[in-house]
Amino acid sequence: MKFVKGYRCTLCNGEYGKHEESLTCPKCGEKGILDVLxxxxxxxxxxxKDYFKNNKDYSMWRYLPMMSxxxxxxxxxxxxxxxxxxxxxxxxxxxxxxxxxxxxEGLNPTASLKDRASAVAVMKAIEKNQKVISCSSTGNAASxxxxxxxxxxxxxxxxxxKRAPIGKLTQLMIYGANVVSVDGDYxxxxxxxxxxxxxxxxxxxxAAINPHLVEGKKTxxxxxxxxxxxxxxxxxxxxxxxxxxxxxxxKGFYDLKxxxxxxxxxxxxxxxxxxxxxxxxxxxxxxxxxxxEENTIADxxxxxxxxxxxxALRAVKESNGVWITVSDDEILEAMSLLGKNEGVFGExxxxxxxxxxxxxxxxxxxxxxxSVTVIITGNGLKDTKxxxxxxxxxxxxxxxxxxxxxxxxxxxxxxxxxxx
Numbered sequence: 001m002k003f004v005k006g007y008r009c010t011l012c013n014g015e016y017g018k019h020e021e022s023l024t025c026p027k028c029g030e031k032g033i034l035d036v037l038x039x040x041x042x043x044x045x046x047x048x049k050d051y052f053k054n055n056k057d058y059s060m061w062r063y064l065p066m067m068s069x070x071x072x073x074x075x076x077x078x079x080x081x082x083x084x085x086x087x088x089x090x091x092x093x094x095x096x097x098x099x100x101x102x103x104x105e106g107l108n109p110t111a112s113l114k115d116r117a118s119a120v121a122v123m124k125a126i127e128k129n130q131k132v133i134s135c136s137s138t139g140n141a142a143s144x145x146x147x148x149x150x151x152x153x154x155x156x157x158x159x160x161x162k163r164a165p166i167g168k169l170t171q172l173m174i175y176g177a178n179v180v181s182v183d184g185d186y187x188x189x190x191x192x193x194x195x196x197x198x199x200x201x202x203x204x205x206x207a208a209i210n211p212h213l214v215e216g217k218k219t220x221x222x223x224x225x226x227x228x229x230x231x232x233x234x235x236x237x238x239x240x241x242x243x244x245x246x247x248x249x250x251k252g253f254y255d256l257k258x259x260x261x262x263x264x265x266x267x268x269x270x271x272x273x274x275x276x277x278x279x280x281x282x283x284x285x286x287x288x289x290x291x292x293e294e295n296t297i298a299d300x301x302x303x304x305x306x307x308x309x310x311x312a313l314r315a316v317k318e319s320n321g322v323w324i325t326v327s328d329d330e331i332l333e334a335m336s337l338l339g340k341n342e343g344v345f346g347e348x349x350x351x352x353x354x355x356x357x358x359x360x361x362x363x364x365x366x367x368x369x370x371s372v373t374v375i376i377t378g379n380g381l382k383d384t385k386x387x388x389x390x391x392x393x394x395x396x397x398x399x400x401x402x403x404x405x406x407x408x409x410x411x412x413x414x415x416x417x418x419x420x
Contacts, residue, residue, distance in 0.1 A: 003043040004068050007034040007211065010310040023210050030194075033308060034211040035251075036068045044259035052226055058082040060116055060219040066255055068215050069120055070127050078109040078151050080119045081219055085227040085373070090341035091354075095361060099371035101233060102354075103224055104344050106379030110171060112300075112350070113220055113245060113377045114144035117207050120216035122148045125203035131155060135205035136193035138186055138241070138299050139168035140349075140378050145205050146175035157202065159193040161186050165299060167382045185294050187305050207244035208307030214248040221252025224373055230261050233371035235321075237269040237360075239352035240279060241301035243312025245377065246270050250315030266373075268321035269366070270312065271356030275328060276302045279312060283323040289313075297328045297386045300349030300378055322365050326355035334358065335380065336390040345380035345387075353377070 007016045009025035009032045016026075016034075025032025047065050055062045060081030061074045084107065088100035105113035118141065125133045135145055136159040149156045156177040160169065161184060172179045182189040190206070197204050207213040225232060232253075240246050246268065253265040272280045275296030282289045289309050294302040306312060316323055326334075331348045334355035338344045346354075353374045360366040380387050397403050 001068055001070050002065060003038045003040075005037040005039050008037055009034060010314075023204060030209065033208065033310060035311075036211050036215055038066070038255065038258075040255075040258040047259055047261075049230070049261070060119065060216070060223075063219050063222045066222065067120070067219075068212050069123050072123075073126070073152075074123070076152065077119055077123070078115070078148055080108055080115040080148075082223060083107045085224060086342065086344070088342060091337060094341070095358065096368045097361075097366075097372055098369055099233060100357075101224075101228070101371075101373040102338070102342060102344055103220065103373060103375045104346075105220065105375060105377050106344075106346060106350060108144075110140075110144045110147040111379035111382060112140040112144055113217065113375070114140040115148060116219050117141070117213035117216040117244070117248075118144040118148040118205065120212050121145065121203070121205040121210065122152050122154055124210075124212050125154055125205075126152060128203065130203035132157060132200070132202040133205050134158065134193060134197050134202040136160070136186070136190040137164075138302055139164045139382065140300050141205070141207065142177070142179075143168050143171035143175070143382075146172045146177035149177075150175040157196065159189045159196070161189045163299060165383045165385065167384065171382075186303050187291075190305075190307065206307070208242050214244055214251055214308075214311065217245050217248025218252030218255065220375060221249045222256065224375075225253070225256055225262060228373075230256070232262060232266045233373045234266060235269055235366055235370060235372045236266045237271060237353040237357055237372060237374040239298070239301050239349050239356070239375075239377055240270045240272050240312060241303040241306070241349070243279070243306045243308035246315045247308055247311030249375070250311070250319060253319070265319045268315050268319040269353075269356055269360055270316050270321065270323045271352050272323070272325050273298045273301060273328065273331065273352060274325040276304060277325045278304065278306055279309070280323045280325045283316075296348075297383075298331055298347075298349040298352050299383070300347065301352060322360070324356050324359055324363075324365065326352055326359055330355040330359065332386070332390045335387060338376070339380070344376055346376040347378040347380050347383045348386050350376045350378035350380070
């Protein structure tokens with residue numbers, strides 16, 4: 001909080017002091033999403049390469065001077081962040097890219113990038129002496145909130161659409177959350193959660209409403225930059241649902257540019273499933289954002305009415321990036337490609353970015369002379385049902401060595417090479 005100056009509405013540009021209690025613009029209401037403003041001149045006196053070199057806290061809290069969180073009890077939280085950034089061993093060569101890096105956010109405590117936002121939400125709730133925190137979610141934000149809140153002893157009430165995968169629901173209940181499964185889509189789920197939050201006065205973890213959560217999500221960009229020694233790739237690629245994550249990625253790079261640690265912001269490729277692509281439809285048609293159907297296996301990005309459109313659209317426009325769609329089949333192919341070639345297991349929404357890289361190369365948007373960082377936003381163990389569609393069932397053999405030798409020598413329809 002040290003360098004926070006205040007807040008600015010993304011619609012009317014109205015500015016408010018740092019002690020503003022409302023999460024959205026008092027004039028514009030719910031659609032008036034706020035940006036957190038910082039004193040960059042003061043920040044750059046503290047946050048520099050020496051600061052990072054001497055910082056031994058390898059979690060998202062190493063970026064605390066660039067965040068809107070009070071420095072209290074942070075050592076008690078789950079260890080969120082500092083996930084690996086892998087330099088591609090194989091896919092880079094298969095695609096012919098200059099360079100490819102893979103940011104595996106599935107290795108966060110509850111197995112998704114959403115932990116970065118939830119950790120902030122829980123600490124802000126504690127800061128404001130709130131006993132209950134609530135959100136609506138297609139799955140990952142819910143399990144993330146439940147886990148981070150459980151660690152800090154904060155009660156949660158979480159609303160999920162009925163289509164949420166069983167793996168994610170299991171996480172919620174193991175963490176002790178009060179789970180409300182809504183007989184409807186994400187829009188219905190969001191609306192009910194908002195009514196409940198307003199009625200009961202719970203702390204609001206909905207990332208599209210709460211500006212502090214984008215500040216948590218931006219730490220993935222800060223990490224990528226630091227892990228690349230502040231020499232960024234030409235492109236950064238991320239899947240998009242509500243728009244909060246891509247907004248956070250852009251904000252992280254923007255902040256780094258403002259304090260002089262990077263010279264330019266990389267181009268951002270926003271990837272949506274063609275079964276739920278409101279941003280892409282608006283981008284290609286030139287028409288205002290409209291409600292989209294939610295028909296995709298990538299449940300974490302199946303958001304028909306994005307609640308953070310301004311920050312998402314700004315991220316792509318201001319970075320000179322592009323929007324692109326991928327099919328469910330392409331998502332499944334990317335899931336298999338990453339697993340077999342890089343050892344990274346992502347859920348459908350998590351690997352949509354990888355599918356987007358391939359599509360963008362096929363369309364000439366990304367060239368072979370360029371370098372790319374793709375963010376894998378969630379772990380594949382959250383949705384094994386869809387993962388099985390890419391690999392089928394394992395072979396069943398009798399406990400007989402001759403049968404095993406025959407199988408290994410002759411391979412199978414699924415194998416591309418003999419094992420022995």
